[in-house]
Amino acid sequence: MRPFRVCDAEDAFEWFSDPEVMRYIPFGSDSTIDETIARISRYIDHQDSHGFSKWAIVDNETQRLIGDSGFYSLPEGKGVELGYRLSRPYWHRGFATEVGRKWIEVANEFLDDSTLFAFAHPDNSASFRVMLKLGFRFSRDEVFYGLHAPLFELPLKTSNSEQGGASNGG
Ligand SMILES: CC(C)(COP(=O)(O)OP(=O)(O)OC[C@H]1O[C@@H](n2cnc3c(N)ncnc32)[C@H](O)[C@@H]1OP(=O)(O)O)[C@@H](O)C(=O)NCCC(=O)NCCS
Numbered sequence: 001m002r003p004f005r006v007c008d009a010e011d012a013f014e015w016f017s018d019p020e021v022m023r024y025i026p027f028g029s030d031s032t033i034d035e036t037i038a039r040i041s042r043y044i045d046h047q048d049s050h051g052f053s054k055w056a057i058v059d060n061e062t063q064r065l066i067g068d069s070g071f072y073s074l075p076e077g078k079g080v081e082l083g084y085r086l087s088r089p090y091w092h093r094g095f096a097t098e099v100g101r102k103w104i105e106v107a108n109e110f111l112d113d114s115t116l117f118a119f120a121h122p123d124n125s126a127s128f129r130v131m132l133k134l135g136f137r138f139s140r141d142e143v144f145y146g147l148h149a150p151l152f153e154l155p156l157k158t159s160n161s162e163q164g165g166a167s168n169g170g
Contacts (some may be wrong), residue, residue, distance in 0.1 A: 001055040001069060001099060003047055008056055009037045011065040015087040024121035025085070026145035046072065052111070054083060057099055059090075066090045069099045071107070074117060075144060081117045082107070082154075084130065091126075100134045108157045116156055119149040128152075 004012070013036045015021045022029035030036045047053035050073060057067040067086035074081050082103055084096045107116050118136050120127035128150075136152035143149070 001057055001102070003053065004040045004043050004056050004068070006037060006040055006044065008065060009033055009040055012036055012040060012056065012068065014065075015067060015085060018088060021085055021088060024124040024127070026147045043068075052080070057084075057086070057095070067095070067099075069096070070103060071111070071116075078142075079115060079117045080107075080111060080113055081119060082134075083118070084127075096126075096130045097133050100130060104134060104154065111156060114156055116154045117151055118154070119144060119147075119151045121147060122150060 010033065013030065013033050016030040016036045016039060019029045030039060043053045043055075052071040054068045054070040054072055056065050057069050058064070059066045065087075067084065067090060069082075069084040071080050071082060073079075082100060084099060086095055104116065107113075116136075117139070118127075118131050118134075119142065120131070131152045134154065136154045139151045139153040141148065142151040144151075
């Protein structure tokens with residue numbers, strides 16, 4: 001995984017514009033490359049302001065961009081969520097679980113929060129399966145971006161702020 005660059009928009013449009021990939025995502029798929037440029041710009045701004053964001057997933061063998069995954073601030077300061085999306089040809093190969101595990105290692109080392117969150121549309125069974133495999137457990141129902149969604153949580157090892165560790169890490 002690596003941070004997004006604006007020039008990734010053309011490659012990333014492949015999955016951000018795919019209605020099947022974006023089926024359960026609030027606000028749905030991107031219709032134009034400009035929407036993907038705006039989306040990636042938001043992720044870059046979030047990285048600059050928070051020190052973490054959604055990053056691009058790169059296939060090690062081909063160097064192709066195959067999806068996005070990472071941390072994002074939940075609305076109203078309700079914590080940090082982990083998310084993952086893959087281009088359709090890359091589904092069912094364990095990649096979401098693989099990148100999720102790596103992000104949890106990063107969260108345990110760098111995030112100041114004591115809990116990491118994840119949520120998905122109630123019908124998004126694949127996403128819930130990944131959450132459970134990563135060790136997330138149901139917390140409560142919430143509404144995010146107009147979506148009524150079960151919120152899952154994962155306790156992080158320790159709060160890095162208690163250790164005087166890095167802030168804005170990740
Ligand atoms: C969710 C998503 C990232 C999963 O990616 P993936 O790399 O295929 O996930 P993994 O292979 O690591 O694991 C998927 C698990 O879900 C299971 N699964 C896949 N589709 C499923 C479905 N429709 N119903 C139930 N389980 C399903 C798989 O069997 C696997 O579990 P298993 O290892 O116990 O067999 C991918 O489907 C995707 O990009 N979806 C669209 C974007 C999205 O909705 N992202 C989540 C937003 S919250």
